[in-house]
Amino acid sequence: MSKEFIKTTEQASNYDHLEAMSIAEVVEHINTEDKKVALAVEKVLPKIEDLISKIVEQLQNGGRLFYIGAGTSGRLGILDASECPPTFGVSAELVQGIIAGGDTAIRNAVENAEDNLLQGWEDLKSHQISSKDVVVGIAASGTTPYVIQALEKCNEHQIPTGCITCNKNSPLANTAQFPIEVIVGPEFVTGSSRMKAGTAQKMVLNMISTTTMIQLGRIKGNRMVDMQLSNQKLIERGTKMIQEATGENQEISKEALLKFGNVRKAIQYLQENDKENK
Structure with a gap:
């Protein structure tokens, strides 16, 4: 017997007559709802750990991480992927975000894009997806056809799958091998899942x-x-890191940073030089 699927992301808000509220009341109530999010995430930390463990395993063996989603969920995946190269110095190929409707959908809604049953898998195939990679579907509702069908195809081709959704027992969670279900409850504005x-x-x-x-x-x-x-x-941040790690002054630290273009390499260079001079 299948578990009951309740779309809490679509349930009526705990608040009504929003238009009659003052600005202070609106922001206070939104903040009250937002406080619930971290607690909801805390409840699924073991599930998050399971998914990360699989991702690390795949990437250590030469694979890549793909996020796939539609609308807000797709944009969040693209945001996270795009921050990896500047933050961690990795290739833009290592973590990639795919959104229903393509690049146009990053800024504008693309009609019916999330309902396309075939395009998600086609979009992944365009990146030469393989069993070395891992795919994480992102959908607040857990019902987005574009994402679900993409993960089903991944499962068929022995590609590990995970998901992030905000409804319990959704079709997406039932499809993913490593599901994460963060149940945050009804939104302040009913159905506005861009919020909590x-x-x-x-x-x-x-x-x-x-x-x-x-x-x-x-x-x-x-x-x-x-x-x-x-x-x-x-x-400037990199220079300070080098100073703290090596004890060198700002001028020498910045010179080494600009020479190598990398904090790690600059620190290694200065530390090796220091050993040689002792």
């Missing part, structure tokens, strides 16, 4: 990418030693 559900998905994505990159050796101590030096702020 979106926040929950972002929190889980932060955990997935950050923990994975730590496990892959992309953090030293608590520092982003492989970050891309794409602006002056990051050069």
